Amino acid sequence: MIKRTETGVKITLVVVSALCASLMAQTPSAGTAGSEKTYERLPGLDKRLILPTADPCVDFFQYACGNFSKLYPIPNDRSVFGTGAMVADYTEHALHAMLEKAAGSGSGRTPNEQKIGDAYAACMDLNAINHEGLKPLQQEIDRIAGLKSKDELPEILAHYQLIGVNAFLSFGQHQDFKDARKVIAVVDQGGLGLPERDYYLRTGEAPEKTRTQYVQHVANMLKLMGEPEAKATSDAQAIMQLETSLAKVSMDVTSQRDPKNVYHLMPVSEFASLVPGVAWDRFLAGSGAPPVTELNVTNPEFFRGLNTLIAATDMATIKTYLRWQLLTSTPSYVLPRAFDDEYFDFYGRKLRGQPEQRARWKRCVRATDAGLGEAIGQVYVAQEFAPANKRATLQMVQDIEAAMDQDIDTLDWMSPATKVRAKEKLHAVADKIGYPDHWRDYSKLTIARDDAFGNALRATEFENRRQLAKVGKPVDRGEWLISPATVDAYYNPSMNDINFPAGILQPPLYDSRASDAENYGHIGGIVGHELTHGFDDQGRQFDGNGNLEDWWTAEDGKKFEEKADCEVKEYGNFVAVDDVKVNGKLTLGENTADNGGLRLAYLAFLADAKRKGIDLTKKQDGYTPAQQFFLGHGQNWCGSTRPEQLRLQAQTDPHSPRQFRVNGVVQNMTEFGQAFGCKTGQAMMPAKACRVW
Numbered sequence: 059m060i061k062r063t064e065t066g067v068k069i070t071l072v073v074v075s076a077l078c079a080s081l082m083a084q085t086p087s088a089g090t091a092g093s094e095k096t097y098e099r100l101p102g103l104d105k106r107l108i109l110p111t112a113d114p115c116v117d118f119f120q121y122a123c124g125n126f127s128k129l130y131p132i133p134n135d136r137s138v139f140g141t142g143a144m145v146a147d148y149t150e151h152a153l154h155a156m157l158e159k160a161a162g163s164g165s166g167r168t169p170n171e172q173k174i175g176d177a178y179a180a181c182m183d184l185n186a187i188n189h190e191g192l193k194p195l196q197q198e199i200d201r202i203a204g205l206k207s208k209d210e211l212p213e214i215l216a217h218y219q220l221i222g223v224n225a226f227l228s229f230g231q232h233q234d235f236k237d238a239r240k241v242i243a244v245v246d247q248g249g250l251g252l253p254e255r256d257y258y259l260r261t262g263e264a265p266e267k268t269r270t271q272y273v274q275h276v277a278n279m280l281k282l283m284g285e286p287e288a289k290a291t292s293d294a295q296a297i298m299q300l301e302t303s304l305a306k307v308s309m310d311v312t313s314q315r316d317p318k319n320v321y322h323l324m325p326v327s328e329f330a331s332l333v334p335g336v337a338w339d340r341f342l343a344g345s346g347a348p349p350v351t352e353l354n355v356t357n358p359e360f361f362r363g364l365n366t367l368i369a370a371t372d373m374a375t376i377k378t379y380l381r382w383q384l385l386t387s388t389p390s391y392v393l394p395r396a397f398d399d400e401y402f403d404f405y406g407r408k409l410r411g412q413p414e415q416r417a418r419w420k421r422c423v424r425a426t427d428a429g430l431g432e433a434i435g436q437v438y439v440a441q442e443f444a445p446a447n448k449r450a451t452l453q454m455v456q457d458i459e460a461a462m463d464q465d466i467d468t469l470d471w472m473s474p475a476t477k478v479r480a481k482e483k484l485h486a487v488a489d490k491i492g493y494p495d496h497w498r499d500y501s502k503l504t505i506a507r508d509d510a511f512g513n514a515l516r517a518t519e520f521e522n523r524r525q526l527a528k529v530g531k532p533v534d535r536g537e538w539l540i541s542p543a544t545v546d547a548y549y550n551p552s553m554n555d556i557n558f559p560a561g562i563l564q565p566p567l568y569d570s571r572a573s574d575a576e577n578y579g580h581i582g583g584i585v586g587h588e589l590t591h592g593f594d595d596q597g598r599q600f601d602g603n604g605n606l607e608d609w610w611t612a613e614d615g616k617k618f619e620e621k622a623d624c625e626v627k628e629y630g631n632f633v634a635v636d637d638v639k640v641n642g643k644l645t646l647g648e649n650t651a652d653n654g655g656l657r658l659a660y661l662a663f664l665a666d667a668k669r670k671g672i673d674l675t676k677k678q679d680g681y682t683p684a685q686q687f688f689l690g691h692g693q694n695w696c697g698s699t700r701p702e703q704l705r706l707q708a709q710t711d712p713h714s715p716r717q718f719r720v721n722g723v724v725q726n727m728t729e730f731g732q733a734f735g736c737k738t739g740q741a742m743m744p745a746k747a748c749r750v751w
C-alpha cells in the first residue's frame with residue numbers, strides 16, 4: 059500500500075506495478091567498506107555471458123547468462139547483482155561525479171545545485187554525524203517521555219506521519235479508485251518492523267530464527283539509546299508482542315494486491331466509530347492534509363483490531379513502542395555509526411545476506427536522489443540523456459501499442475464487446491518517457507551543509523506535505539512517481555500511464571548501437587511488460603479513465619481467470635530457495651506482464667523487420683534475429699541473488715526470481731522453441747503452455 063522510501067518519504071504504491079523494484083531495494087545501512095569498482099557497459103547482446111555448453115532448450119537462463127556470475131560475482135556490498143544492478147551502478151557513478159561537483163563550495167551554484175551539493179556533503183560528513191550523537195532526536199524522545207495519557211496520541215501520531223514514522227498506521231493520499239479525477243486521503247495498516255505480517259506468524263526454523271534475531275536487534279538498538287541491558291531486553295519483547303498483535307489483524311501481501319480488498323471509502327465519522335479510542339478529528343487536524351470528510355480505510359479489520367490493542371496496552375508499553383518506531387524509522391545514515399552498523403547487521407546482513415555495508419558515497423548518492431530526485435534529475439538528464447533516445451523509445455512504445463491493438467483482434471477467447479473496451483483502454487494509455495515536462499519546485503525546502511539529520515527530516519516532511527496537499531485538488535497527470543535517474547519503470551492504473559525514466563533507457567537495456575532485434579528483446583520487452591500491466595489481474599479491473607470499474611463481460615472475465623490460473627500454477631511450482639516456492643498468486647501480475655510483454659515486443663519486432671525487409675533466417679554474428687531477440691530478453695535478467703535475499707523476495711516481492719522471468723516466459727512461447735529448434739517435450743517447449751495475453 060503506502061511504502062516508505064529510504065528517506066522515510068511515503069509514496070503511494072497502492073497498485074503501481076514496477077518493473078524490477080528488487081534492483082533498487084538495497085537497505086540503507088552502515089559502514090564505509092565496499093566495492094569501488096566501476097563496471098563496463100555491456101552491449102545489447104554479450105556473447106561472453108553465454109554458456110555454450112548449456113542447452114537453450116533445457117534451461118535458457120543458464121544458456122543466456124551462465125557465464126555472468128563467473129565474470130561478475132556478487133560484490134560483497136550487495137545481496138543481489140545482475141544486468142540491472144550494473145546499469146544502476148553506472149548511474150550511481152555518474153550521479154556521484156555530479157554531486158561531488160555540486161558539493162564544491164564556491165559561488166555560482168544554482169539553487170538546485172546548492173541543495174543537492176549540500177545535502178550530499180552533509181550526508182558524507184560522518185564525523186559531524188557521530189559528534190552530534192542522538193542530540194537531534196532528543197526533542198522527539200523528550201516528547202514521548204512527556205506523554206501522560208492515551209488521549210495525547212492523535213497529535214503525536216499525526217506528527218509522526220509527517221516525519222516518516224509509521225507507528226501503528228500509515229496515512230497518505232491516492233487517487234480515488236472509483237473516481238480517478240479525485241485525490242482522497244487514505245489510512246492504511248502499518249507499524250511493523252519486520253518486512254511483512256507473515257514474518258510474525260509463519261512457523262518453522264527459519265522464520266523463528268529471524269524473529270529471535272529481530273528481538274535481539276531491537277534490544278541492541280535500545281541499549282545504544284542508553285537503556286540498561288535488562289530493560290532493553292524486556293522492552294524488546296514487549297515491542298515484539300505489540301507488533302505481533304498488529305500483524306495478526308494486518309492483511310498479507312497477496313491479499314493486498316486486489317484493489318477491491320483495500321478500498322473502503324467511508325465518511326470520517328464512520329472511521330472514527332471503528333476506532334473510538336483515538337480522536338481522529340484531532341489526528342486529521344494535525345496531519346497536514348486539507349480538511350476531509352471521507353477517506354479510504356484500506357483495511358477496516360485492522361483498525362478494529364488497533365482500537366482493541368490500544369485499549370489493552372498500558373501507556374508505558376505504548377511509549378516504548380513509539381520510541382522504537384521513532385528510532386527505527388529515522389534513516390540510519392544520519393545516526394551515529396554504532397546505530398547505523400546495528401541497523402545494517404539486521405536488515406542488511408541477516409535479512410538479505412549482504413556481507414558488507416555499501417560505501418558511504420553510494421548511500422549518500424541514493425539518499426540525495428531519494429530526497430531531491432527531480433533537482434538532481436535535471437542535471438542528470440541534461441548530461442546523460444540524448445534526445446534521440448527519447449524519440450527512439452517513443453517510436454518503440456507506439457509500435458508495441460500497435461502490436462497490442464492488432465493482437466486483441468486475434469484473441470479467440472474474448473468477445474467483441476470486451477475487445478472494444480480493451481481497445482478503448484489501450485488507446486487511452488499515456489506514454490511518459492525520460493523525465494517530467496514540469497520539474498518539481500524545491501525552493502521552500504531548506505538544505506544545510508552541516509545538518510544531515512535536519513536535511514533528511516525536512517526533506518521527508520516537505521515531500522509528505524506536498525503529497526497531502528493534493529487531497530481535494532485536481533490530479534496532476536504529468537507527475538512522476540520515480541526520479542529520472544531511476545533504473546526502473548512502472549504502470550499506474552489510476553493514471554493509466556506507462557513511465558520509463560531516463561535511467562532505464564541506457565545500455566544494454568536500450569542501446570542505439572545494438573541491433574533492432576536486441577533492443578526489442580531488451581527494452582521492448584520492458585515496454586510490453588508495463589503496457590500489459592494495464593491488463594493483468596489488477597490492471598484489468600481499472601478502465602481507460604483509471605476507474606475501478608468492471609468493463610468485462612462475465613464470461614470473458616471468467617475465461618481470463620482460467621488463463622491466469624494456468625500461470626499461478628506454473629510459477630507456483632518453481633522453487634525460489636530451499637523449501638520456499640514462488641508464490642504464484644503474489645507474482646501473478648508481474649508474470650502476466652512478463653509473458654504478455656515479451657509476446658508484444660516480439661510481434662512489434664516482426665512488424666519492424668518486415669517493414670525493413672530483414673531476412674529473419676539469416677544469421678548475423680552467429681545468431682538469427684529471432685535468437686538475438688530472445689537472448690536480449692534473457693540477458694536483461696543475468697545475475698545472481700544471495701539465498702537470504704531470495705527468501706525475502708519470494709515472501710514479499712511480487713516479482714519472480716530472475717531465472718523464472720526468463721524461463722517461465724520462453725517456455726510459454728512456441729516462437730522461442732522454433733527460434734532455437736527445440737523439440738516438444740523439452741523443458742523450454744512443453745506440450746502445454748500458459749497464455750493470458
Ligand SMILES: [Zn+2]
Pocket residue numbers: 075076077078587588591648651
Ligand atoms: Zn511489473
